[in-house]
Amino acid sequence: MFEVRFHGRGGQGAVMAAQTFAEAAVLEGHHAQAFPYFGAERRGAPVRAFARVDDKRITIKSQIYEPDMLVIMDESLLDIDPVADGLKPTGSVVMNTTKAPQDVDIGVAVRCATVDAIPIALETIKAPIVNTAILGAVAKICDLVTIESIKTSINDRFGEKLGEQAARMNSLAAEMAYARTVVGICKGERTIVRPKVWLPTWKELPQGTALGEDTLSGVTVGPGGSLGNYTGTWRTITPKYDQEKCVRCLRCWFCCPEGCIKRLEDDHVKWDYRYCKGCGICANICPADAIHMVKGAMEP
Amino acid sequence: MSEKELAIIRDIPNNDWFVSGHGACPGCGMTIAVKNIMRIIGNNSTVYVPASCLIVVSAVYPTSSFRTPLFFTAFENTGAVTTGIKAAYRRLGKDATVVGIAGDGGTFDIGLQALSGAAERGEDVLYVCVDNEAYMNTGIQRSGSTPFGAWTTTTPVGKKTKGKRQMKKDMMDLVIGHNVEYAATLSIAHYNDFVKKVDKAKRKSGFRFLHVLTPCVPGWKTESAKTVEIAKLAVETGMWTLFEYEDGEARATYRPKQLLPVTDYLQLQGRFRHMPSEDIKVLQRWVCNKYYWHFGHEAEQPACAMFKGEPEMHFDGDPLHGV
Numbered sequence: 236m237f238e239v240r241f242h243g244r245g246g247q248g249a250v251m252a253a254q255t256f257a258e259a260a261v262l263e264g265h266h267a268q269a270f271p272y273f274g275a276e277r278r279g280a281p282v283r284a285f286a287r288v289d290d291k292r293i294t295i296k297s298q299i300y301e302p303d304m305l306v307i308m309d310e311s312l313l314d315i316d317p318v319a320d321g322l323k324p325t326g327s328v329v330m331n332t333t334k335a336p337q338d339v340d341i342g343v344a345v346r347c348a349t350v351d352a353i354p355i356a357l358e359t360i361k362a363p364i365v366n367t368a369i370l371g372a373v374a375k376i377c378d379l380v381t382i383e384s385i386k387t388s389i390n391d392r393f394g395e396k397l398g399e400q401a402a403r404m405n406s407l408a409a410e411m412a413y414a415r416t417v418v419g420i421c422k423g424e425r426t427i428v429r430p431k432v433w434l435p436t437w438k439e440l441p442q443g444t445a446l447g448e449d450t451l452s453g454v455t456v457g458p459g460g461s462l463g464n465y466t467g468t469w470r471t472i473t474p475k476y477d478q479e480k481c482v483r484c485l486r487c488w489f490c491c492p493e494g495c496i497k498r499l500e501d502d503h504v505k506w507d508y509r510y511c512k513g514c515g516i517c518a519n520i521c522p523a524d525a526i527h528m529v530k531g532a533m534e535p
Numbered sequence: 536m537s538e539k540e541l542a543i544i545r546d547i548p549n550n551d552w553f554v555s556g557h558g559a560c561p562g563c564g565m566t567i568a569v570k571n572i573m574r575i576i577g578n579n580s581t582v583y584v585p586a587s588c589l590i591v592v593s594a595v596y597p598t599s600s601f602r603t604p605l606f607f608t609a610f611e612n613t614g615a616v617t618t619g620i621k622a623a624y625r626r627l628g629k630d631a632t633v634v635g636i637a638g639d640g641g642t643f644d645i646g647l648q649a650l651s652g653a654a655e656r657g658e659d660v661l662y663v664c665v666d667n668e669a670y671m672n673t674g675i676q677r678s679g680s681t682p683f684g685a686w687t688t689t690t691p692v693g694k695k696t697k698g699k700r701q702m703k704k705d706m707m708d709l710v711i712g713h714n715v716e717y718a719a720t721l722s723i724a725h726y727n728d729f730v731k732k733v734d735k736a737k738r739k740s741g742f743r744f745l746h747v748l749t750p751c752v753p754g755w756k757t758e759s760a761k762t763v764e765i766a767k768l769a770v771e772t773g774m775w776t777l778f779e780y781e782d783g784e785a786r787a788t789y790r791p792k793q794l795l796p797v798t799d800y801l802q803l804q805g806r807f808r809h810m811p812s813e814d815i816k817v818l819q820r821w822v823c824n825k826y827y828w829h830f831g832h833e834a835e836q837p838a839c840a841m842f843k844g845e846p847e848m849h850f851d852g853d854p855l856h857g858v
Binding site (some may be wrong): 247255278279356460461462463464465466469470484485486488489490491492493494495498502507510512513514515516518519520528 | 547549553558561564570571603630723752755759762763
């Protein structure tokens with residue numbers, strides 16, 4: 236049994252990558268399955284997808300907790316998600332990064348294939364969707380599939396869904412990534428912190444759902460309610476606020492979907508960057524040009 | 536009521552009852568609407584949400600984004616459940632606002648019978664329809680609310696068919712047909728209008744219906760930063776009309792001076808990208824007709840942008856027809 240876990244962000248195509256990988260394994264004469272993590276996370280959020288390959292029929296249906304191979308489609312995930320959790324010491328990792336394998340630190344020292352997939356994707360499919368490029372790197376490090384079977388599988392899957400031209404460009408992306416992939420050993424210095432998940436049984440839940448009125452989150456169930464879910468990790472661009480220019484119209488406060496723009500006593504505003512997803516609405520509607528979006532997830 | 540009536544953004548209480556940390560897509564129009572409605576309604580309220588994007592993003596076990604009591608059962612019974620919650624409060628002697636926030640699927644299609652029942656009985660509840668014009672939560676399937684020509688996964692674009700072939704269902708007309716206490720359409724881009732209408736709905740008792748157009752970034756295939764801009768263009772092109780129904784009369788609350796061509800609205804959205812010019816003409820004609828039907832009884836009519844010089848629009852004298 237060979238198990239692969241794909242880590243990406245919503246919209247990068249992690250699910251398609253898992254399915255294409257499984258199909259390529261089937262073409263090589265193996266049994267395979269692929270499925271996404273079923274959750275409520277949307278575009279930009281960290282997402283997972285899984286694939287299993289075996290020589291006989293696969294009856295297990297669970298998620299993958301101890302993968303043989305990790306595919307990391309976005310380097311920034313390493314800081315926000317325990318991606319290497321459960322990776323076998325004999326395993327391997329494929330990563331989309333500008334770094335060389337020996338400079339990558341995922342927390343486990345294993346065989347590592349790196350490729351800078353974003354320029355390849357921009358060059359071929361004209362969008363930063365790296366799922367097919369990363370599959371080229373997978374073919375380089377994984378013995379179960381070859382670049383030929385990956386390309387056939389991409390042609391099948393993408394050709395059916397998006398048309399011939401898209402399929403050709405996507406398989407070209409895989410081929411280019413295959414040629415540019417560097418294999419080495421990565422570092423294992425990072426500590427992997429598993430998040431504490433509070434999952435009470437129905438007996439442990441507060442009765443009714445009502446807590447006292449003075450509780451921070453009113454009747455929000457659980458410690459802090461959804462306030463404990465810091466969605467700021469989804470952000471790739473960050474709003475920058477110029478208080479001098481602000482005319483205190485409060486439109487941004489009204490229009491922020493996250494509610495992360497806080498209104499101060501004097502009707503100036505302040506951002507709570509822990510929750511900002513970087514949608515850019517505030518900069519778009521500001522009548523005084525006081526908000527600009529800057530690249531990167533850092534706090535300005 | 537003794538409390539001051541709200542009229543502008545600045546009047547909205549600075550209290551969040553729908554908090555951060557929910558899992559909606561960046562640039563979600565629905566959360567803008569829900570967050571501000573909750574700010575105005577306040578915490579003396581109970582929220583019911585049926586199956587929709589809203590329940591998925593805001594109530595992941597064991598947490599919730601609402602700081603008010605939140606209830607959730609099945610898809611089709613928003614009208615019935617809010618009725619039940621209000622009845623229980625009445626029995627307990629409590630005066631609380633009961634809000635049902637349903638999507639367009641839960642209002643136009645699946646929840647229509649329960650909504651109709653509650654509206655006909657004149658239950659004292661506030662029904663909010665957050666309309667993103669398809670079943671976005673399950674992956675963009677058409678609903679009764681999807682506009683003509685729009686791409687969805689169940690109205691695909693190919694050689695034989697080019698998106699949805701039917702017009703958007705006229706939900707406001709259906710609700711007004713029940714002779715409800717208050718009904719209004721809202722836009723997240725017309726802030727003061729939004730505030731006034733939600734505040735008015737909060738103050739009234741009886742069946743109140745608010746219909747908000749909430750652009751959806753993945754479903755409409757738009758840029759996340761343009762959510763509010765698109766909501767504004769929907770009003771300026773006449774695709775969405777702002778009016779309220781009160782005391783047996785419908786009244787326009789905002790009228791654009793000059794209707795923009797619908798293409799201004801369509802070109803920002805990927806779901807309309809395939810539309811051939813004949814289809815755009817059909818849609819433009821529908822918008823103009825709807826507009827003349829709606830505002831025809833008033834002296835000043837905005838000129839219909841695309842059809843100047845063509846034969847006069849049909850107007851049947853019924854201001855509510857085709858709203």
